[in-house]
Amino acid sequence: MQYLRRDKKDEEEGLSNPFQNLDKGQVLQEARVFNETPINVRKCIHILTKILYLINQGTHIGTSEGTETFFAMTKLFQSKDLMLRRMVYLAIKELANIAEDVIIVTSSLTKDMTGKEDMFRASAIRALCRITDNTMLQGIERYLKQAVVDKNPSVSSAALVSSLHLLKPNFDVVKRWVNEAQEAVSSDNTMVQYHALGLLYHIKQSDRLAVSKLIAKHSKHSLRSPYAVCMLIRIATKYLDEEPEVAESPLYDFLENCLRHKSEMVIYEAARAIVNLKNLKSKDLCPAISVLQLFLSSPRPTLRFAAVRTLNKVAMTQPMSVTTCNLDLENLITDVNRSIATLAITTLLKTGNESSVER
């Protein structure tokens, strides 16, 4: 009986995880199937999944085995199957650091990124930018610039995010794409807008005048993407922090306006930005504090956590401004999330007086 039970348990284990106890050598052997024609799509996807799973589990794959697998994989570009091609892109990115001479797929990827199939283009761009180096970048620059302003949002986002990854080693090339990025900021797609604004800031970061123009332009015409607004709030805060008279600045009005945004993400980002500004008088903190106070009684733990953590920071420097929240903080002492309870208690210790301690 006992044996039987153990067998069943083992069997269940095996069934629940077909990837358990994979042997690296065996899987890499199986990858020879990639060379067969016609291509067995299902089988190849399954083997690619196994390889990716092994890498994800941290299995070490040597340079020569990696290179061999990589070259076998390039044969799969003959298939037009969507899922298979996507797995190949994924595997290219994973093997890019392991295998040698990965640039041999450059032309296949360039073909896919400029081709008709939208489903291929975005992922091909991302894979291509992972294997490209400075000299090759010149060759694909034209296509990348086009992709940034592509009307398909996934293509545009892929190009923008890839440009960001390329920015550090290739600053002089990527900074020439500012106009395209600028155009993409006005995209209807929220993620494209976010990525475009982010890329622009990363390019202009060290030029204070350019940053101030960027903020001025986009703080007036409201951005559609809450992620982009959060990004702009951070850019503005960093800029404001170096100004002497914060409350006078129009940027402060922008932050205050964001407290009335419809997305909680933005409201919180703005409130946090305001309370963290170092040159702000305590009366200017009030609107931000009251927003955070509302979050304290939210049913969602993350909102309570975010609010109490921010108030805790404020209480270190300006305990008086937080006293209005004391009652709500007391309710959090028994919160199911221990971090929230702890933060509430330490905040109260700074703001509380005798009467609240007794309760």
Add this chain to the structure above:
Amino acid sequence: MDSIVLDASLYTVKAIAILDNDGERVVARYYDDTYPTTKEQKEFEKNLFNKTHRANAEIIMLEGMTCVYRSSVDLYFYVMGSFNENELVLVSVLNAFYDAVSMMLRKNVEKRSLMESLDAVMLAMDEIVDGGVILEADSSAIVQRVAMKIDDVPITEQTVAQVLQTAKDQLKWSLLK
């Protein structure tokens, strides 16, 4: 207290992971070098799992990072960011990740069905975060980009053997349960 004014950056996510109910890694992806080796990563995952698997608290600070999480049957989904990252942004990524996986597995968010569609889950992870940047946070857009064929060969085009095999599998599972 360190400087509180944050650097504005598109790099927001430090890692995303799915662990099973033993705290073992199902899939995980790290986007910076906080934990450079697999050994350190797995130690962190163990620690994370021990701190989170009983308390269903949604958010925790661990080793200087903000971790948001949610669980389903025998799986735990995590998204990690820097300790001063906007927590609500991280939660939006977590929800997109979970919802996308849930849609692809047709609401059977459990280890067995996830393993059967591991290829699609890996592609979805790839569509959500690219090198630490949130690429897409809308779950239906993610599922659409993964382009998993939800329905396999239509039943009329299946061979008799295939139909029999499916029936056999289903019978076996109903007996095992």
